[in-house]
Amino acid sequence: MNILMVLTSHERLGNTGKKTGFWLEEFASPFYVFKDAGARVTLASPLGGQPPVDPSSAAPASQTEATRRFAADQAANEALAHTSKLSDVSIEDFDGVFYPGGHGPLWDLANDAASIRLIETAFAGGKPVAAVCHAPGVLRLVKRTGRRPDGRGSVSRRGHVAHQRRRLFQGRGLAAPRRHRWASDHRAEPRVVGIGGEGFAGGARAVAAPLISAAVLRSVSELDEIGGPLVR
DSSP: OEEEEEOOOOOBOTTSSOBOOBOHHHHHHHHHHHHHTTOEEEEEESSOBOOOBOGGGGSGGGOOHHHHHHHTOHHHHHHHHTBEEGGGOOGGGOSEEEEOOSSGGGTTTTTOHHHHHHHHHHHHTTOOEEEETTGGGGGTTOOOTTTOTTOOOTHHHHOOOOSSOGGGGOSTTOOOOTTOOOOSOTTSSOOEEEETTTEEEEOOHHHHHHHHHHHHHHTOSSOOOSSSOEEO
16 A cells, blocks of 8 residues: 655744644654555655654654654654655555644645645545644645535535634634534544545544544545544
8 A cells, every 4th residue: 555645845833933844743653554554655745855843743742652763763754854746746656645734734735736636636536635633724725526516625515623623724814614513622532524535634633643544544435433433
């Protein structure tokens, strides 16, 4: 099985003067779920090369078994430092796609033409696409051919679970569709949701990331139940 993990290239948290990027644990945990299952994992980002890590996720208090394993994994660090440029990647080469969270995706991947095209092509081919924490923002402009004659984004029909509340998606240019359903608290029980049959999203980062990556490995067409309550 070949899995594509798509990371952000954006490192500025709006006009706050703070740094952002991808959340380390939300990358490391699913990365090893895939690797331990024998999958071949390819990393990509809009600009290619080293994607920015959110500094808060690299702090000692944020470390987990997966992040510590990654820190000691020279081959994995080398792969992260040399991600492929997303526009050069073809979904035809992969069986599924995973988007780690962090605030960065809300700025670049949510509007990235190559990412949108990749997700739409994956959906059309029945391939699973997954996103955790803030990363479901990448689905904002995605459309499903034949499902929405009005041309609206695919996820406004079924909805998805965010890591905390609607305000997390109301960042720069990311007004959330009113039909989304939201988890009330990211610290609560893990929640996973099926999006239009081939997409998975979830919150409670420490638990949802491995749950969703496991769902990708299963390549299911509908997510009936996986480790937590299904949100419909």
